[in-house]
Amino acid sequence: MTAVSSRQQLNYIAAQAADARVNLEIETEGMTLNIGPQHPATHGTLRIVAKLDGEQVIAADPVMGYMHRGYEKLSEVRTYPQVTTLVNRIDWLGSFANEVPFILAAEQLMEVEAPPRAQWIRTVLFEMSRIANIVLFLGDMAVQVGAVTPVFFAFRDREHILNQIEAATGGRFHPNFDRIGGLKDDLPKGWIVETKQVMKKMRSFCDEIEELVMGNEIFQARTRGIGVVPADIGLSYGLSGANIRGSGVDWDVRRDGTTGAGGLVHSELDWRVWTHPDGDSFSRFWVRLQEVRESTKMVDQLLDGLPSGPIMAKVPRIIKVPAGEAYVETENPLGVMGYYVVSAGGLVPFRVKIRSASFNNMSITPWLLTGVYVPDIITILGSLYFILGDIDR
């Protein structure tokens, strides 16, 4: 590794020196601990091969691919509307958000723009999928640290959001609702009032989690100063989302997008990007909690200012995308997600490169896990917040 912070280096050298002294008298050897692929803390089928000295990790090597589905190859033999069905399954907790960047890339290539109402509703669903996703993280992180109860509250309150997503799209987990040039349907009757009530519930859930989990001394003892990611190292590994904002980098694609994509209307809302200077597990948790609150406010504003008008732009019934290349990235629940779409002009994409957030977020783990204790592996993995489908694609 080229980049090693002084703290970790010192810890490691100290551990090595202590080891050497012991080894002179007693013969000791390290132990290789295989965490996963069937382990509750890995949210699926990630495997981490950790070399241990006692309970301290000397080296950690993540092994992926147990869930590799080859979406980049499969996208090459599917029409553009069919690809959204695939990409729904990348981050399965915030499915709608996966569709958006792909649709936006296709729209950019086709030079189509969704009507204002579609853009606003798209942003509402985009933010709601973020809430659905991160709410589960807030409960799950507590489980990783050992508190069992908060996750039940998370599942209970996420249900409200999923109900609203289902009411609007027909799908709880995989809406498949976004279309090139707009959305499949308009909102059902009464949806706006209900959603506003749900947003209130989500805010009270955030308060509950703040008291129950974040204010807990043991939780703080377990997360503060653990898994510190300095900003420059986070950047060179391409961390995104709350992981990089938890290191004090003020960067949110919703506000600072570089791909010039329209299609989402965050710029017309009053909200702010939260950052935390510490870069540890706690700060990542804290930033995500604030993000849920911001998202609920955004949804409220969006529902207040929802413009009227059509829900679909005029697009051909058979989608053919002109030759060209487009890269569009959005700030998804897990971090920056982008699609580099190459079209040769036709019904199917020529090449789709899926830049998923968790793949980059997890690539820091060999560096980050060196020198920590076994229980901290779990909290660090939990706080980095990955979803296997988002790593393996």
Place this chain on the structure above:
Amino acid sequence: MIRLSSNDTVDVTAAFGADETDAAAANGSATDEVREAMLSELQEELGEAVVESHIAAGVDITVRVTSEAWASTAEFLKNEMGFAYFNFLSAIDWLPSPFGRDMDSQVDLALEPAAEPVEPEEMEHGLAGGETRFQVLARVNDVAGHRAVTLKADVDDTAMSAPSWVPVYAGANWHERETWEMFGIEFVGHPGLRHIYLPGAFEGNPLRKDYPLLARRVKPWPGIVDVELMPTEQTDEADGEAPETPAAAALATPGESTEETGDA
């Protein structure tokens, strides 16, 4: 900017170049000062190494450098221009699929039987051009300046290698492993090119265009059932014999669907 694009105006075989001029025309005379400045700074430093570039005003910039300058470009971008954020690294195989249209969705075949048989197409490169079959592709961001650049470099067909970015951007490690595995491009200077997704004994490079997607080749695509016949067609079917498979149904009534494509 809602453009009424219909099937007629979008030609399947349209050259990439045509699209560029199209986009430029659509954006009018709006020049992109930020991206122009980035490009000139790069050209100043790298000189001949910047082979070609493409700026979509207000959208994106793509720069193609020589493969020798691949790593030094990254170093310069990171250390001098503030592009500290590593976004992604991958590759593109520009070879048109040697399997012809049967690697396309069978809906295509149903809708456009005329497109078959197709001669192997000429290799055509996308934005910022290219000469070789494989190109590495990467993107880095300047987080503070809200800028980003997509970089490309040709990969020599025989050497099949490119300099590694790992010494510059630590995060390139996994991306290069993935690219090596999927395309067979060697990254010189990478600390350990191992399989990342596929089993260790896996042979072949799945994302190459000449790597067949076997599932698609050995049996008809299940997605074909999604093709719904128009109501008029269905009444016709009721009189005649029912086709054996949905695929056959779609193939039996070609041409008609394409007429419906004018407007949604």
Place this chain on the structure above:
Amino acid sequence: MSSTQVFAELAYWQQTGIRVGAALAAVLLVAGALVYMHLFKAVSFMQSRLGPMEAGPYGSLQLLAEVGKHIQKEDIFPTKADRFVFGAAPFVVLASTFLLVVVVPAGPDAWFIDSELGIYLGLAVSSVSVLGILMAGWGSSNKYSLLGGLRATGQLIAYELPLILAVVGVVIQAGTMNMADIVYAQANGEIFGLGIVGNPYILTQGVAFVIFLIAMQAELAQAPFDMPVAESELVTGYMTEYSGMRFLLFFIGEFATAGVFAAVASVLFLGGWYVPGIDPTADVMNLLGPLVMLVKIVGLTFLVFWTRFTMPRFREDQLQRLAWKFLIPIALANIVVTGVLKVAF
């Protein structure tokens, strides 16, 4: 004719039979009650769910169904397991619980042994469970189990000390180690001249009571001290490889030990079977006493499980720091203060 005399007239095998039956009832029935009331219901309500509702009225027979399920399951031994150690470990753990319960009296004559060393013996045998857990961790030939077993050993040894030191305060104040005499001392004692409620030592030994509860939580390996089990990291630690009946023994052991420790705590700090207004030596207390004890046990174990399902988990080093840097010094200070006051008054 008092109940002691009736009992004394029975043959030895009859007496033994009654004692064994009573011990089984005291451990298993209490454990079952705790599982149902706390794990199945109280915790479910905390987590906004109903818990089991199908087996029996309000799911009250769920535990029987679970036991039936576990008995039917295959008893799996890992290929490389140390078969004898692996197989014996759950029994050692459960044995420790049964040994502990014998020192607890539940009424003036409702006791298993009436030893002058009562509480001393109890604390001694309670450590046997460490052996069983270490056996399970080692015998499983599983790295997670080994880590869990070693963690448990370090933790239980570290918390044995505050547990004993907390008890010393009570022993000093009562002037005896006999459990029944500790109850009488509390029943006959008085605070500031007021003898209405006696003197349950929770009032004068409050610090010791809190330390005892914390150490008990750690001895039981319940969150926030559940690193030996640590479902989200060690995947239930030393129990990982157990299935069927042997897993059930660990499971019962967990709750039975909670109940027995709560019984010890209620004797030491809450006056045992004594309730204000009834003479603790009255014959009727042999029947009422166990019920009074049960109420106190349920109350104390509720605290245990409430904490367990609320708190996150410490890390191993944080746990050791808590024991050695906070609990033990405070417990020692408590002993000094108790001793000084005992001499002064």
